[in-house]
Amino acid sequence: MARPSTAATRPRLNRDRVLTGAVALADRIGIEALSMRRLAQELDVVPMALYKHVANKEQLLDGMIELLVAEIDPPATGVDWRAAIRLRVLSARRVLLRHPWGRSVLESRTSRTPAVLGYIDSVIGTFRTGGFSAELTHHVMHALGSRMWGFTQELFDEPAGPDTSAADGGRAVEDASPEVQQAMLQALAEHFPNIAATVLTATHDDGTVVARGCDDQAEFEFALDLMLDGFERLRSTGWSPRGGH
Structure with a gap:
């Protein structure tokens, strides 16, 4: 008996499959790497097949946001x-x-x-x-x-100049070695005592940051x-x- 072809056994492509596939792919590789061609490869279809369900990448992104909103x-x-x-x-x-x-x-x-x-x-x-x-x-x-x-939102904008925020200063200190931490805190305390005092009391929750910046759950x-x-x-x-x- 002849085996069914891959095309015959592949799940039917529809808008929901396109969007859920795009969300899963963006979760894995990031939004910058997501493209219609990359998504088509992931779904094992030709790129033109996607355009029957989303007119362009902008419409794809709109649909992906629809799925995220539905999760709230x-x-x-x-x-x-x-x-x-x-x-x-x-x-x-x-x-x-x-x-x-x-x-x-x-x-x-x-x-x-x-x-x-x-x-x-x-x-x-x-x-x-x-x-x-x-x-x-x-x-x-x-x-x-x-x-x-x-x-x-304001915590995720790229800084326009030298970073002097207490929170981000605390993050920089935390990421350094113990010796460097001590030197950084000493220099900070000499020039910016109020920032140093705040940094010493700052704590951050690992794994709770949305994108980048100091935005922990607490x-x-x-x-x-x-x-x-x-x-x-x-x-x-x-x-x-x-x-x-």
Whole structure:
């Protein structure tokens, strides 16, 4: 009996298989190395077969973000707005930790897809049902910024000049040998005593960084909780942009 051909036994190519394959490949080789040709090789198809399901790489990236958004937990029920937002943001963070390339792709999108808009709309809806006015919600969403997706954007920009942040200074010290650490800390204390004092108390969680930069879980949650507490104070006092408190 003749054996079935490889083409006959290969899973049928569809949009979902293309996108899930692209996500898995980007997880393994990074987003910079991902190309339509490389993905076609991974799926064992000719490159032109991909274009029946995604028009170009930009559409492929949009679809990959759709899958990431689908991994974020839905809004929690039976909890107040603060707990619901916190759970949602930390769920988004876990997704980006699983898929580190997601941050850069999210930021590169020039238009919002329905999946992205749906996530933003649901976050806004949680604030609104929690008693936030439309005006306060507008300001709150601006304040949250990229934290809504589980990362702090400003920490990932390439520094424009010499790096003097306490957090990154701490990272540099931690990465050095004990002898070099001592010399670095001594020099730092002589010229920048306040930075040195902060560096000595800084700790970082291994394996929790989204992309690059000092963005460990404890620091992220600390800042998030501060913001949520501030939002609640504004909500409870009836803040408005015209009347303040």
